[in-house]
Amino acid sequence: MTARGTPSRFLQSVLHNGVGRYVCQLKRISLIFSKKGQGSLGVRDFIEEGVVDFAKNNPGTVVYISPQSCRIPKIVAEYLNGNVKEETVTNKTSQEIVELITKLSNQSGLDIIRIRKPFHTDSPSIQGQWHPFTNRPLSIHPVGPQTK
Amino acid sequence: MAACRALVSRAVLPLHYHHVCRGVMLTHIREKKRWMKAYSLIMERKRKMEGPPPPKPRSQQPNFDYHAEVEAFSARLRESFSLELLKTAFVNVCYLRSEEERRRALGLDLETTVFNLKDNGELCVHGQQFTEAFLSDWCRGSFPSLPQEGVAAIVGHLTGSEVMCHVARNLTVEELTMSAEFPVPDETLQGTFFAVIGALEQSSGSVQARLFIRDFLVTQLRGKDLFDLWEVVDPMGLLVKELTWKGIALPEPRLIQSAGASTVLPLYFVGLYSDGKLLAQGPGETVLAAEEEAARVALRKLYGFTENRRPWDYTAPYEQLQKPSAQALTSG
Numbered sequence: 001m002t003a004r005g006t007p008s009r010f011l012q013s014v015l016h017n018g019v020g021r022y023v024c025q026l027k028r029i030s031l032i033f034s035k036k037g038q039g040s041l042g043v044r045d046f047i048e049e050g051v052v053d054f055a056k057n058n059p060g061t062v063v064y065i066s067p068q069s070c071r072i073p074k075i076v077a078e079y080l081n082g083n084v085k086e087e088t089v090t091n092k093t094s095q096e097i098v099e100l101i102t103k104l105s106n107q108s109g110l111d112i113i114r115i116r117k118p119f120h121t122d123s124p125s126i127q128g129q130w131h132p133f134t135n136r137p138l139s140i141h142p143v144g145p146q147t148k
Numbered sequence: 149m150a151a152c153r154a155l156v157s158r159a160v161l162p163l164h165y166h167h168v169c170r171g172v173m174l175t176h177i178r179e180k181k182r183w184m185k186a187y188s189l190i191m192e193r194k195r196k197m198e199g200p201p202p203p204k205p206r207s208q209q210p211n212f213d214y215h216a217e218v219e220a221f222s223a224r225l226r227e228s229f230s231l232e233l234l235k236t237a238f239v240n241v242c243y244l245r246s247e248e249e250r251r252r253a254l255g256l257d258l259e260t261t262v263f264n265l266k267d268n269g270e271l272c273v274h275g276q277q278f279t280e281a282f283l284s285d286w287c288r289g290s291f292p293s294l295p296q297e298g299v300a301a302i303v304g305h306l307t308g309s310e311v312m313c314h315v316a317r318n319l320t321v322e323e324l325t326m327s328a329e330f331p332v333p334d335e336t337l338q339g340t341f342f343a344v345i346g347a348l349e350q351s352s353g354s355v356q357a358r359l360f361i362r363d364f365l366v367t368q369l370r371g372k373d374l375f376d377l378w379e380v381v382d383p384m385g386l387l388v389k390e391l392t393w394k395g396i397a398l399p400e401p402r403l404i405q406s407a408g409a410s411t412v413l414p415l416y417f418v419g420l421y422s423d424g425k426l427l428a429q430g431p432g433e434t435v436l437a438a439e440e441e442a443a444r445v446a447l448r449k450l451y452g453f454t455e456n457r458r459p460w461d462y463t464a465p466y467e468q469l470q471k472p473s474a475q476a477l478t479s480g
Contacts, residue, residue, distance in 0.1 A: 015318045016370055020363025020462055023224055027320055030211045060224025064211040076211075080318050122371040126456045133417055138404045 008114040014081045017108065023060070025080045025108040029101065030064040033073035038091075040073040045094035046101075054098075058105055075100065079109025205330040206323040217324060225319070227360065230351040233271070237343035238321075240336055241267045242328035268343035275346030279307055279365070282358050286366065290460065294451045295390075301378035306365050309334040315364050316341040355466055366460065374453040375444055383443035387420075390450055397423040399446065401439045404429055418442045 017023060031047065033040035047065060055063045075097075077085045085104065089097055128134070136146070206212055215231075218238075222229040244267055251258065283306055287299045294302075305311060313334050316322060325332050325340045332340075349357035380386060388398055405417040418438040419429040428446035432438030448454050 015315060015364065016367040019367045019370065021226060021359075023226075023319075027220070027224070028211070028217075060220050062213070062216050062220045064213075066211060080320060082317075123456055123459070128456070133405045133407075136405065138419075140403050140406070142409055143405060143407045 003114060006114060007111070008116050009111060011115050011117060011120040012110065014079075014108055014110065023080070024058060024105065026058070026061045026077055026105045027080050028062050028064065028076075028078040029104065030066060030076040031073075032066050032068060032070060032076065033089075034070050035067045037071065037073075039071070040090075042092040042094050042097050043073045043089055046097040049094060050098050054101060054105075061105060075104070077104045079107075081109040083109035083111070085109075203331060214324075217320075221320060221324060225360070227348055227356060228352055229347060233347040233351055234344070236266050237268045237271050237347040238324050238326055238340060239265050239267050240325065240327045240340065241269060242336065243267075243326040246328035268340065268346075271343035271346035271350075272339045273342075273346075275342035275344070275349065276307070278349055278354070278357065279342065279345055279361055282361055283307065283365065286362070291452050293390075294453070298374070298378050298451065302369070302374075305377040306368060309338045311365070311368050312338045312341050315368065319364070359466065363462070367462075370459070373455070374448055374451065380444075380447075383440055383447055387443045387446050387450075390447070391422060399427055399443075401442065403435065420446050 014025060015023075017025070031043060031051070033043035033047075035044075051063060051065070055061070072088050072090050075087045075089055077087070079085070085107075087100060087104070089100065092100070133143075136143070207214065218231060218234055222231070222234060244263075244265060247265075248258070248263065251263070280303055283303045284299055287294065287302050291298070316337050321341055321344060322332050322337055325337060327333075327336045327340075329336075345357060345361065348360055375383075384399075391398060399420040399422050401418050401420055403416060404419040405415075407415045409416075414433055415431060416433075416435050416438040417429055417431050418435060418441075420427040420439075420442045428442050428449055430438055430441030430443070430445045432441045
């Protein structure tokens, strides 16, 4: 819809993430799939080939594999700030699932909505924010238009 | 087929039923269920009456393995904790008591079933002392002219329950905490976080613990103003005290600019001059408010806590942390 009709947020990071040390924001990823269904074929292939490498490369993320009888396989990603993201991976290939999981592990958990400004700073002004009295000659009388 | 079945049932009986065998009757149909609407309305009414269900701790939801989570916690923070110390740090006294009562209520004999979990009291005290000591040293080093009350206020803000609980919740300390109540109360969570810092100090040494506190607590000072953390009732009196202690002439307030004096939003700029030189100027709605604001601006400049100060250098190696006077000019 329009910018006013949809939610938006400012550019921010969880706990000032990169400033001190970088902490991977993905804490838990659960692969829910079915052992026999044809939609979960990609997930089953991914579990055979790629999930162990992913878990080794991301020691801070706990990977849970839960085979259930379900029609649609899902990947549930939980982030440090409490947000939970569910993605359905029906009929995806193993390669696509690898890319999806890499994308999820690189995200912070903040909402994917319109970011109002692509920048943020804690010290917006070095020499002092301009206001109409900057660089004006000092006067004790009330101000009027400057006579040049 | 369905229509004639419906005709038959309505003519003969209100419900379609079919005998499975003598004494067993099934009332299931594959068409639209007549009872569904009434059932859904009743369940909706019940849900509205009871309100939302109470939150359940993550450990009681599916897909949670405590040992794996604790290892991931340690790996995520890039610290090597000793796992027993870390697990002890998460156990609170209230949890031990509630567990003992539960076992007693279940009738388990307390002598045969050994319950050897230690609580985190010592680690908590130890962690708190270490954190407060390091933060005071860091403050004094990066803001050398800040007086003792200011340092205490900043350290109190950083170790207070708001900031500590915010950091703990975003590092999954709350999920791993073992406590009697859920949601975990703020003081318990704060104590658990101190215990985690204590466990880190005992596992990896004080260097790593100091880096940890710097990376997670000191960063929370970004974007904060000094007088939000430290309540100063009389900034002018404090400024006069500071200047007399330094031997500089006392400040004289002078009106610099004024605008809109007879309107609803007047604006006055008052400058503080000591010995003819401008110390600071501040705006305000009345002349007195402007003078107070000018005193606050002067104090911020004196203590080096201005908005445009150079940010703390987090990439500096650890030796600089031990000699914080070397970074005195660059204050975070």
